Amino acid sequence: xxxxxxxxxxxxxxxxxxxxxxxxxxxxxxxxxxxxxxxxxxxxxxxxxxxxxxxxxxxxxxxxxxxxxxxxxxxxxxxxxxxxxxxxxxxxxxxxxxxxxxxxxxxxxxxxxxxxxxxxxxxxxxxxxxxxxxxxxxxxxxxxxxxxxxxxxxxxxxxxxxxxxxxxxxxxxxxxxxxxxxxxxxxxxxxxxxxxxxxxxxxxxxxxxxxxxxxxxxxxxxxxxxxxxxxxxxxxxxxxxxxxxxxxxxxxxxxxxx
Numbered sequence: 258x259x260x261x262x263x264x265x266x267x268x269x270x271x272x273x274x275x276x277x278x279x280x281x282x283x284x285x286x287x288x289x290x291x292x293x294x295x296x297x298x299x300x301x302x303x304x305x306x307x308x309x310x311x312x313x314x315x316x317x318x319x320x321x322x323x324x325x326x327x328x329x330x331x332x333x334x335x336x337x338x339x340x341x342x343x344x345x346x347x348x349x350x351x352x353x354x355x356x357x358x359x360x361x362x363x364x365x366x367x368x369x370x371x372x373x374x375x376x377x378x379x380x381x382x383x384x385x386x387x388x389x390x391x392x393x394x395x396x397x398x399x400x401x402x403x404x405x406x407x408x409x410x411x412x413x414x415x416x417x418x419x420x421x422x423x424x425x426x427x428x429x430x431x432x433x434x435x436x437x438x439x440x441x442x443x444x445x446x447x448x449x450x451x452x453x454x455x456x457x458x459x460x461x462x463x464x465x466x467x468x469x470x471x472x473x474x475x476x477x478x479x480x481x482x483x484x485x486x487x488x489x490x491x492x493x494x495x496x497x498x499x500x501x502x503x504x505x506x507x508x509x510x511x512x513x514x515x
Contacts, residue, residue, distance in 0.1 A: 272378025283403020357422025
């Protein structure tokens with residue numbers, strides 16, 4: 258494949274990033290550029306793609322949907338009959354309507370669905386659910402998916418895709434405002450603020466996080482070198498316990514539509 262390929266993703270803890278990069282590797286494309294929507298500045302820009310280009314777009318699943326705050330940024334991405342690969346990454350529970358929503362959003366903006374897949378990443382709430390994923394097996398699966406896409410693109414006539422999901426989409430539940438607590442072991446290194454995708458953490462005092470901006474992605478929790486960040490909110494603890502009880506034992510596997 259020698260067409261220009263662009264990888265677009267939102268990935269606070271790098272799980273989705275690993276998946277889309279593996280798909281691109283499997284597709285065998287060396288002409289790659291990246292749009293990292295984890296960066297708030299990137300989400301404020303407009304992007305357009307020509308018919309002879311290809312994109313891979315990956316997002317995490319939040320409550321069975323694509324993240325609501327991402328919708329304006331995704332709608333700023335326009336195609337002109339551009340072929341697109343869709344990837345939804347979920348925390349071993351279910352991806353529900355997220356993949357269908359991602360596909361519909363982009364097809365309404367001028368893209369043509371080439372392939373779509375649902376993959377698994379460590380849950381943002383706890384490493385006890387899909388801990389360490391995507392692992393080597395997941396990465397190999399994503400690369401295999403990419404190889405299948407490359408083979409499909411060689412065909413003269415390329416069919417559209419149908420994915421799992423329901424419409425109307427699952428109703429979004431209102432988020433409970435919360436923020437991680439910061440222990441005295443914090444050394445004010447600023448790593449958490451640098452990588453916060455919502456700019457919720459103060460650069461002048463890393464112990465201050467705006468609970469109205471926080472999306473509980475746990476980027477700060479997982480990246481802190483001092484392990485100074487943790488969530489103690491009652492609602493967070495309750496759902497984490499439920500996730501561990503119901504989704505920590507069985508291993509969900511990737512599935513795709515091509």
